[in-house]
Amino acid sequence: SAVISQKPSRDICQRGTSLTIQCQVDSQVTMMFWYRQQPGQSLTLIATANQGSEATYESGFVIDKFPISRPNLTFSTLTVSNMSPEDSSIYLCSAQIGMNTEAFFGQGTRLTVV
Amino acid sequence: AQKVTQAQTEISVVEKEDVTLDCVYETRDTTYYLFWYKQPPSGELVFLIRRNSFDEQNEISGRYSWNFQKSTSSFNFTITASQVVDSAVYFCALSAPNTNAGKSTFGDGTTLTVKP
Numbered sequence: 001s002a003v004i005s006q007k008p009s010r011d012i013c014q015r016g017t018s019l020t021i022q023c024q025v026d027s028q029v030t031m032m033f034w035y036r037q038q039p040g041q042s043l044t045l046i047a048t049a050n051q052g053s054e055a056t057y058e059s060g061f062v063i064d065k066f067p068i069s070r071p072n073l074t075f076s077t078l079t080v081s082n083m084s085p086e087d088s089s090i091y092l093c094s095a096q097i098g099m100n101t102e103a104f105f106g107q108g109t110r111l112t113v114v
Numbered sequence: 115a116q117k118v119t120q121a122q123t124e125i126s127v128v129e130k131e132d133v134t135l136d137c138v139y140e141t142r143d144t145t146y147y148l149f150w151y152k153q154p155p156s157g158e159l160v161f162l163i164r165r166n167s168f169d170e171q172n173e174i175s176g177r178y179s180w181n182f183q184k185s186t187s188s189f190n191f192t193i194t195a196s197q198v199v200d201s202a203v204y205f206c207a208l209s210a211p212n213t214n215a216g217k218s219t220f221g222d223g224t225t226l227t228v229k230p
Binding site (some may be wrong): 003031033041042043045048060091092099100101102103104106107108110 | 148159160164185205208210211217220
């Protein structure tokens with residue numbers, strides 16, 4: 001299994017600013033992902049964080065808005081840039097030890113943009 | 115494309131009742147994996163079970179049991195003698211290596227409320 005620490009756990013941010021969310025895994029993992037979960041809804045995959053290379057973004061998400069870093073096998077960051085109230089959501093980091101294995105999730109970051 | 119359908123948006127039961135959460139999936143892959151996760155009010159998703167497409171045996175873990183039927187593309191989850199602590203949102207998910215490089219597709223979730 002993997003234990004994931006995500007921070008901050010919540011934040012209230014001003015419109016137009018950026019927030020960087022950190023995700024630390026207690027062991028090396030093959031795959032790391034970032035999801036968004038809007039209130040009362042399911043998880044939407046933002047991107048796959050690739051170690052040592054650019055992230056792979058899903059349709060509707062772009063690097064300029066959601067830059068992602070993954071410098072090693074245990075750490076990743078997601079930045080929400082130039083925020084607007086529509087970005088208010090829960091952002092979740094997840095990790096998989098291997099392809100098609102279960103995903104382990106961080107506690108999530110509850111972001112409110114005012 | 116992959117798809118997971120959880121038709122039940124919300125379910126409310128009284129403590130000690132049994133409850134079944136439905137999950138129907140779609141995939142063109144012959145090899146795939148199914149998962150259930152629990153999301154309590156604290157927000158963190160907790161992994162409950164993983165099943166591969168070649169293993170149709172039902173599984174029981176304490177009060178939890180899972181019924182996997184390939185013929186109907188369903189992977190239903192039953193909680194026996196429900197408790198208030200079971201109140202949460204439950205997500206069913208599907209992963210198929212050929213279609214989606216191992217990433218998971220999640221259903222919309224079922225919110226279960228267990229009343230004392």
